[in-house]
Amino acid sequence: MSESIATSSDNATKCHHNPTVSCGDCRLNAICLPISLHVDDIDKLDDIIQRGRPLQKGEYLYRSNEPFQSVYAVRSGTIKAVNITNDGQEQVTGFYLPGEVLGMDGIAQNHYTNSAIALETAAVCEIPFSRMEDLSLQLPTLQRHFFQLMSKEITSDQQLITLLSKNSADERIASLLLSISTRNHNRHLSATFFRLPMSRADIGNYLGLTIETVSRVLSRFQKSDLLEVNKKEITIKDMDGLKRVANMETACG
Amino acid sequence: MSESIATSSDNATKCHHNPTVSCGDCRLNAICLPISLHVDDIDKLDDIIQRGRPLQKGEYLYRSNEPFQSVYAVRSGTIKAVNITNDGQEQVTGFYLPGEVLGMDGIAQNHYTNSAIALETAAVCEIPFSRMEDLSLQLPTLQRHFFQLMSKEITSDQQLITLLSKNSADERIASLLLSISTRNHNRHLSATFFRLPMSRADIGNYLGLTIETVSRVLSRFQKSDLLEVNKKEITIKDMDGLKRVANMETACG
DNA sequence: CGTACCTTTGACTCGTGTCAACAATGGTGG
DNA sequence: CCACCATTGTTGACACGAGTCAAAGGTACG
Secondary structure, eight states, rough: OOOOOOOOOOHHSSTTTTTTGGGGOTTTTSSSSTTTOOOHHHHHHHHHHOOOOOOTTTEEEOTTTTOOOEEEEEEOOOEEEEEOOSSSEEEEEEEEEETTTEEEGGGGTBBBBBBESSSSSEEEEEEEEHHHHHHHHOOOOHHHHHHHHHHHHHHHHHHHHHHHHHHOEEEEEEEHHHHHHHHHHHTTSSEEEEEOOOOOOHHHHHHHHOOOHHHHHHHHHHHTTSEEEETTTEESSSSHHHHHHOOSSSSOO | OOOOOOHHHHHHSSSSTTOOOOOGTTTTTTTTTTTOOOOHHHHHHHHOOOOOOEEEOOOEEEETSSBBBEEEEEESSSSEEEOOOTSOEEEEEEETTOOOOOOOTTTTTTTTTEEEEEESSSSEEEEHHHHHHHHHHHHHHHHHHHHHHHHHHHHHHHHHHHHHHHOHHHHHHHHHHHHHHHHHTTTSSSSEEEEEOOHHHHHHHHHOOOOHHHHHHHHHHHHTSSEEETEEEEEEEHHHHHHHTTTSSSSSO
């Protein structure tokens, strides 16, 4: 499961998928699980983390109903989490970007309730949960971080609940674009120009809309000069306008 | 905040709102936080738990943006959690029945992101979070339980996401009724006859529907002999039929 | 007993889904 | 290198479920 292929010299050390970089050296350690752990505590965390080969597009990281073993931090690429209903439909419950942690749905019932699928070539850090638990008993900050991580998942799920319950197609899509924009910005990437890692179908599924509606809304946003849309590449041309559409005004008093 | 009024003799000891019952004696300890803790560990948990006077209908347990101090286990009554959007709308994100724990949304940002409001007279056990964290470092089972509790909140939020994203008004309402029915059953109450603690407005808000739609669907369910609806009292007359409407078939192979 | 709130029901509207046709893209093999 | 086919995305016409508006009936609380 975790064979290393990082023997390909120079290139590998530069590559984002490179599995040899430890938490201490990782460019994501300011936003990922290790935030504000002490240096030697980071090493202890690092010791239990396993880094395998990258996942290819479409590959499963884990599947719904599989026994729960680990949570995963995204190192590179994007992973989607999908909930399968008892009548066989799929619901995308989240998109996970580098530095974000997924798999915590599995803790309660000791099996995953979601499946996780790579949307593009992606690398992850595997965090075996029982070892993380043991370590948490010794490192209060780690325990605290993990509680916060799970709480963050709860609040973001509740944000999505609100979005689905209260907002129109335009508002939902504007909100998603702004969320991705913000998260890119936090990773020192452009907030105004980026490539969507997911298909229109994934967007629609996530936001409770059909493909056609997603397509139409993006076209409309382009016509009204909020965006430039070129396939999966998005340029936000009017950030304030987009925030207005999403009901997320920057200033209003 | 936690003044005791349980000095009213006999009656108080029988009353569900009675604040003197400890975790060890509580009729909910099989489904609440103490599950499978050892007897003396339960006492340690019990030591940090604070039990105040009951909340009256409409009273706030905590408010959005207040500093986060504690999570709360419902002892009696029902509490709703409400998320306030930045344009002032309210979204009900959950209904909490006796034995269920709320407030975990506050951990991530150190303030509550929801408000919690009593739907009827309700009593809660307050669990100061930092003391619970300290205790968790000593009691691995407690740490584990708390991770599981938060994971359960995540999975149930994701169930709601799926419901809102994929299901019709009929399916949403049938699902909610079945959820309440099941949770009542787990509390040794009737699965087929119960009183809804929330208003039509709360149901609609929770399920992303208008009051009118909720009312119409309930009327339709009654006409098709799935339910008997008498104000807030619900009798499920055709459990299998209701499950079929909710796409939750009992057997289908 | 009156007033305010909650619920029900009806008529109409509108946003999003559905169905369908077509365009664009990307990967594969000749 | 290009032709082919599968997949993905776009656009239009139409339908339908749930929202909106409006009015009236019920219920609860002071």
